[in-house]
Amino acid sequence: MAKKGGSSARIWFLVHSWLALPIWAFVFFVCLTGTIATVSQEIVWLANPAVRANPPSADATPLGYDAALAAVERQRPGAIPLQIVRSVKSQYALQIDVAQPDGATATLFVNPFTGEIQGQQGAFDFQQFTRALHGWLLTPFTSGFAIGWYVVSAMSIPLLGSLITGVVVYKKFWRAYLNPRLRISKGSRIFWGDLHRLVGIWSIPFIAIISVTAGWFLIQAILFDNAISISTVGAPPIVAREHAPTLKAGETPPKPSVDRAVAAAKERFPDLEPGLIELPQNAFNHVMIWGRGGYPLIFEQAAVNPYTYDVEWTRRVSDRSALELVTESMRPLHVGDFVGLSLKLVYFLFGAMLTAMSLSGMMVWTRRTAQATVAVARGRPVPAPFPEPAE
Amino acid sequence: MSAATLDRSAASRFWRRWRFHLSALVVLVPIALTPLYFRQLALENGTAGLGAREIGERKVGPWSVRLAEFDLLPPQVQGPAGPVKQFTLALAGAGVTEVRAAYLKIGKPRSLRAAGSIFFGSPYRQTAGLPIPERTSPDAEVWLTLEGWDGSMQTQALPLAEASPVAADWLRSRNGGKP
Numbered sequence: 001m002a003k004k005g006g007s008s009a010r011i012w013f014l015v016h017s018w019l020a021l022p023i024w025a026f027v028f029f030v031c032l033t034g035t036i037a038t039v040s041q042e043i044v045w046l047a048n049p050a051v052r053a054n055p056p057s058a059d060a061t062p063l064g065y066d067a068a069l070a071a072v073e074r075q076r077p078g079a080i081p082l083q084i085v086r087s088v089k090s091q092y093a094l095q096i097d098v099a100q101p102d103g104a105t106a107t108l109f110v111n112p113f114t115g116e117i118q119g120q121q122g123a124f125d126f127q128q129f130t131r132a133l134h135g136w137l138l139t140p141f142t143s144g145f146a147i148g149w150y151v152v153s154a155m156s157i158p159l160l161g162s163l164i165t166g167v168v169v170y171k172k173f174w175r176a177y178l179n180p181r182l183r184i185s186k187g188s189r190i191f192w193g194d195l196h197r198l199v200g201i202w203s204i205p206f207i208a209i210i211s212v213t214a215g216w217f218l219i220q221a222i223l224f225d226n227a228i229s230i231s232t233v234g235a236p237p238i239v240a241r242e243h244a245p246t247l248k249a250g251e252t253p254p255k256p257s258v259d260r261a262v263a264a265a266k267e268r269f270p271d272l273e274p275g276l277i278e279l280p281q282n283a284f285n286h287v288m289i290w291g292r293g294g295y296p297l298i299f300e301q302a303a304v305n306p307y308t309y310d311v312e313w314t315r316r317v318s319d320r321s322a323l324e325l326v327t328e329s330m331r332p333l334h335v336g337d338f339v340g341l342s343l344k345l346v347y348f349l350f351g352a353m354l355t356a357m358s359l360s361g362m363m364v365w366t367r368r369t370a371q372a373t374v375a376v377a378r379g380r381p382v383p384a385p386f387p388e389p390a391e
Numbered sequence: 392m393s394a395a396t397l398d399r400s401a402a403s404r405f406w407r408r409w410r411f412h413l414s415a416l417v418v419l420v421p422i423a424l425t426p427l428y429f430r431q432l433a434l435e436n437g438t439a440g441l442g443a444r445e446i447g448e449r450k451v452g453p454w455s456v457r458l459a460e461f462d463l464l465p466p467q468v469q470g471p472a473g474p475v476k477q478f479t480l481a482l483a484g485a486g487v488t489e490v491r492a493a494y495l496k497i498g499k500p501r502s503l504r505a506a507g508s509i510f511f512g513s514p515y516r517q518t519a520g521l522p523i524p525e526r527t528s529p530d531a532e533v534w535l536t537l538e539g540w541d542g543s544m545q546t547q548a549l550p551l552a553e554a555s556p557v558a559a560d561w562l563r564s565r566n567g568g569k570p
Contacts, residue, residue, distance in 0.1 A: 021411055022410075022411055022414065023414045024411065024412075024414065025412050025413075025414045025415035025417075026414035026415070026417045027414075029415070029417065029418055080513045080514065080515070082512075082513060099437075099512065099513030099514075099515045099516060100515065101515055102437075102515070103437045103440070103441055103481055103515045103516040104436060104437040104438045104516075105436040105437050105516075106436075123429065123432070123433070123438070124429075125432075128432075129428075132428065133421055137417070137420045137421045137424070138420070138421040138424040138425060138427070138428040139420070139424060140424070140427060140428075140431055142462075142464060142467075143464070143467050143468075148420065148421075151417075227468070227471075241504070244491060245540075246540065246541060246542045247540040247541055248541065249541065251540070252488060253488060253491065253540055281511040281512055281513075281517070282491075282492050282493075282509055282510060282511055282512075282517070283491035283492050283538075283540075284492065284509065285511070362411070365411075366411075
């Protein structure tokens with residue numbers, strides 16, 4: 001530790017300690033649930049065979065959307081499809097939401113090769129529950145954003161503050177990339193301190209991504225709840241009244257062909273990979289196709305007329321303002337769901353490390369910071385907070 | 392040493408030992424809210440019925456529908472539309488295949504093009520957000536319009552106080568009962 005500016009380093013160190021200490025257990029909870037949330041889809045895959053896409057044979061080819069919907073209709077007479085979700089990961093079954101004659105909506109797991117309904121989402125959706133627990137502590141969204149959303153996203157401030165002050169107080173931290181040190185046999189304070197620093201320097205980019213994106217979630221809620229919009233989307237498209245056919249008594253209403261709609265959208269955007277297809281929600285509603293194009297973080301959209309199959313409205317990456325490109329990239333960056341399993345595992349690993357940071361930080365504190373604070377308050381000299389390995 | 396000092400020192404010891412771990416108590420929030428979370432989910436996916444409060448069955452021309460208030464909240468401000476109240480509707484019998492759209496509006500619609508907020512969803516359960524401006528009279532009528540695939544139009548009115556007592560009360564408290 002440099003002698004010059006030692007007192008300001010001491011203050012920085014105390015700020016670093018006090019930023020998270022009083023709330024460390026809550027931060028630990030948020031990091032832990034967030035870490036589980038990154039791989040919640042994979043956990044469901046392991047736990048529930050119904051969500052897997054097992055081909056019946058090695059040379060099986062996936063069904064078209066219309067064939068899959070027809071298979072669902074055969075197995076669930078009267079069910080009306082609402083949307084189709086196709087994961088970026090080919091190991092997952094199609095998820096088809098249907099409205100049932102009793103009024104309830106069911107999420108069906110449909111084998112993409114055979115159209116067999118392999119199972120149905122029960123009342124407990126692990127993935128959704130983990131997200132809600134992590135993101136807003138299950139608090140309700142009755143008017144505007146949930147209070148829990150504010151509380152959790154406000155953690156971005158101490159998190160970013162801890163990162164900045166941590167980098168400031170850890171002098172010449174880059175040396176530790178080449179000389180990592182984790183002393184296990186020198187007592188628990190040394191161990192937790194070494195772990196905190198070692199994990200910390202390797203997590204700098206990840207903590208920056210998580211805290212900045214979480215900060216956006218806070219800003220997003222504040223903007224929404226104050227009716228401030230930065231969106232350039234405009235009014236949603238409506239199918240022209242004259243396109244909806246007039247039927248005679250006994251004629252059945254037309255069912256849109258999802259294959260034709262997807263083909264029309266692909267003709268316009270050849271690189272579009274449909275991830276979510278929303279079927280028309282009334283007679284004047286489009287088939288809305290959401291998919292990733294060249295820029296994987298943002299979903300592009302194409303609204304296809306269900307009667308004429310014209311692409312009548314699109315929203316591409318290039319339609320977005322620079323501000324929207326940044327803000328709409330925030331959520332995928334926070335959750336890491338835009339590549340596949342490999343990135344999820346990277347996020348899981350760094351999430352686990354961040355969770356360990358809040359725990360090890362508390363451990364270091366209980367073994368040192370209390371004395372340091374008392375010493376500063378009484379004007380006594382304090383041992384340098386980060387004596388190793390900077391000097 | 393008196394019992395009171397003993398108590399105080401025990402409490403202060405407890406405080407000194409645990410004060411920085413008390414944020415762990417935040418986990419009590421999701422634990423307490425878990426039943427509400429699942430009730431809300433059941434309402435959203437329709438397993439808890441059409442809505443929080445069923446208004447009842449209505450005949451609209453040849454068709455029969457069930458109408459409900461989605462939640463029991465007063466109208467909520469949602470962007471530029473101002474205060475909005477959510478209603479859910481279910482078509483029954485022949486209406487499932489014969490009705491191509493349903494609309495909701497405060498006051499009598501002049502034509503299909505001005506029939507109000509269109510319902511989104513499936514024939515079995517669809518939702519519309521009805522804008523209720525603050526100057527609306529609490530005695531106003533809500534008009535439900537059904538449009539058939541054959542091009543026909545059917546309407547049915549019901550008092551706002553019957554469609555949503557909470558919205559009517561909210562209007563009364565807003566404009567002091569004055570229309």
